[in-house]
Structure formats: C-alpha cells, structure tokens
Amino acid sequence: MKSEPKEHTREDVEAAAYRFLARRDHACGELRQKLGRYDFEEALVEEVLSELVDRGYLDDERFAETQGQALARKGWGPAQIAHRLRQRGVDSVHIDAVLDLVEAETSWTVRASEYLRGKFGAPGQLDERTQRRAFRHMVYRGYAPGVVRRLLFDA
Missing domain, CATH: 1.10.10 (Arc Repressor Mutant, subunit A)
Structure with a gap:
C-alpha cells in the first residue's frame, strides 16, 4: 500500500536551505530555484528565504560582488560575468554594480x-x-x- 506523501514543515525547508548555504554562498533566486525542486510549499520557501535575508545569510549584493570579482580574476569578461550572475538569479542592479566595481579596479x-x-x-x-x-x-x-x-x- 502506498503511503501518503510527507507534509513538509518549515524546519524541513530551513534544513534544506542551510545545507545548500553550508556548501557555498547563494543568490536568493538561485536558492529559491534549488528549494523549488523539492515538494516544499511556496509560502514556506518564501518565508524561510525572507528570514535568511534578514539574518544576513542571503545577500545578493555580496554574492554578486564575490562571484563577479572571482570570475574577473579568472579572466572572464563583463558579458560572460553578467550572464553567469543572471543565471543564478541576481538582479541587474547588482550585476551592473559589480561590473562597475571591477572596472574601477582595472579597466x-x-x-x-x-x-x-x-x-x-x-x-x-x-x-x-x-x-x-x-x-x-x-x-x-x-x-x-x-x-x-x-x-x-x-x-
């Protein structure tokens, strides 16, 4: 006999989010996408993401800056850096800011x-x-x- 699917709790969503964040920093949109692969209720996911942002565990600006600078150090140009950050769900405001920051260091x-x-x-x-x-x-x-x-x- 088939059992009923497990009802996920807020703690389940938090635990999954922390597992992802323990491996590396994530953009908010990227973490939302990863959590969306599970059967988590969308409202719970948004609640947890909001709390992680409030606690400072999720920060798209910080993520864009660290990832953008790392890609620039590896020899990637502005179009490819912007593309990779967009794929991870970073807003264009943060992308433009990091591209300006990198260019200010070295054109x-x-x-x-x-x-x-x-x-x-x-x-x-x-x-x-x-x-x-x-x-x-x-x-x-x-x-x-x-x-x-x-x-x-x-x-």
Missing part, C-alpha cells in the same frame, strides 16, 4: 589585454589563424568584440 580593456597576452602571447606576433582563434575565444569569454578587435588587429 576591461586592460584585463582583456592581460588575458590575451597570457593565453596567446603578444598580439603583434600572432599569425592570422591564431588571431582569428584568439578573437573567437576572447568574445566567448565575454569581452566586447570591438575591444578584442582593437587589441588583436591594431597592435
């Missing part, structure tokens, strides 16, 4: 130039095939095509 052009040199070598010494490959790679990494074009072909 995207300088970051692109440093990444390009580290990955492919000096732009002026690349053959045509490598320039095309570098262009595709840099655009995929999230750098603006115009910036990459100037770095590669005006060097």
Whole structure:
C-alpha cells in the first residue's frame, strides 16, 4: 500500500536551505530555484528565504560582488560575468554594480589585454589563424568584440 506523501514543515525547508548555504554562498533566486525542486510549499520557501535575508545569510549584493570579482580574476569578461550572475538569479542592479566595481579596479580593456597576452602571447606576433582563434575565444569569454578587435588587429 502506498503511503501518503510527507507534509513538509518549515524546519524541513530551513534544513534544506542551510545545507545548500553550508556548501557555498547563494543568490536568493538561485536558492529559491534549488528549494523549488523539492515538494516544499511556496509560502514556506518564501518565508524561510525572507528570514535568511534578514539574518544576513542571503545577500545578493555580496554574492554578486564575490562571484563577479572571482570570475574577473579568472579572466572572464563583463558579458560572460553578467550572464553567469543572471543565471543564478541576481538582479541587474547588482550585476551592473559589480561590473562597475571591477572596472574601477582595472579597466576591461586592460584585463582583456592581460588575458590575451597570457593565453596567446603578444598580439603583434600572432599569425592570422591564431588571431582569428584568439578573437573567437576572447568574445566567448565575454569581452566586447570591438575591444578584442582593437587589441588583436591594431597592435
């Protein structure tokens, strides 16, 4: 005989949320999405998320800043950073703020130039095939095509 599905309590939702947060920081939308995979009542999920925000365990601004800076250090450009943060449910206000913050430290052009040199070598010494490959790679990494074009072909 089949048993009735278990009625989830607020404590169940909290426990699941804390398990996710124990592994790493999450954006509010990302945690909402993960908790949504369970059979939790939506009102309970929202109540727990609100409490986690109030306690400071969930902070989209902090999440965007740490994740955005980490991605920038790994050589990702602004378009790819914005895309990855959007996928995790971060608001565009926080995304724009972190992109401005990263650019204030070092401009995207300088970051692109440093990444390009580290990955492919000096732009002026690349053959045509490598320039095309570098262009595709840099655009995929999230750098603006115009910036990459100037770095590669005006060097």
